[in-house]
Amino acid sequence: MLRVVQAGDFSKHNSNTISYKSHLLDPFAQQCRTRWVFTREALLPKRRILELYANVIEMGRGIYGVEAALQHYFGVSARGLTREQSAMLAAVLPNPKGWDPTKPGRTLRWRQCRILQREWNAKFPEQLLR
Template identity: 55%
Template sequence: MRKFGRLIGKLLTWFFAVTFFWVLLFRFINPPITYLMIQRGFERKVDGKEWKIEKSWLDMDELSSNLKKAAIAGEDVNFLKHWGFDFKAMETAFEKNQKGKKVRGGSTISQQTAKNVFLWPGRSYIRKAFEAYFTILIELLWGKERILEVYLNVIEMGDGIYGAEAASQRYFGKSAQSMSKSQAALLVAVLPNPLRWNPTRPTRFIYYKQGLILRNMRRLGELPF
């Protein structure tokens, strides 16, 4: 039992050391690819389509302030206040789901970034535990500005389209550097299901969400970055 205990201790030490270094590395180096990008690429091949990963990185100071505001207003309005987890939003989402209203699980931008960069898609308790762990790490080692920068550059925004720059070029024919308030809100409105919804063909529901995001953007005021 003592040998087993020492083995577990060594494994945990290596796990914490490797993951700490991994997260710290991506504080300074942009993640080149994610598990989801690879998975979607293979899914396209299975469907008889060509391999497709459209992405183009923009640094934080190059991204439109409208887009930064829209992302926070639409995905995580308390992003600047919490430490990775918005427990009130999670509780609200749980209560609505219990009543039969299918809503998102209240994941913050930090949680979504941790999942996108370091983990695989899924809903198991094990993956959720890893998500929580990596969320804490990026909050400690990256800070809000880097988290939002990475989020806006790796998130899935369409079929084979990842990050705001590739999405803006594809949907609006312009760089994410000059995205208007209306375009930014429309792009964020489709994020819950970018494979189903398209900002160039918005439904009445997407227009409704766009309006909510624009109102939240006005309430946010100026961002610190």
């Protein structure tokens, strides 16, 4: 992301944090918002930000955090999680109150398959753990 900001090219690599309604902000406000994002990322490593997010994200009605969702939907802890369960939980994220990972429909199964394909193509887990 830093390379994108330094290059000034936000057209292809928009970060939701930066670009969300950014067209409504004047240039000074956009610059302040961008600096705030990078300051926050400088204070906390991305892995820690992701960890904090995973502990508070709403994963269903009254279910907060990934661990609670795993217990509720699959009856396992994070240590016993399979790649398929992980992908299903990620597939639910755009609409956690509307989709149930234990009763996936066609759309949810498609999203799960897409996530697994991308993971395979990118070798994502190995890169994340380094």
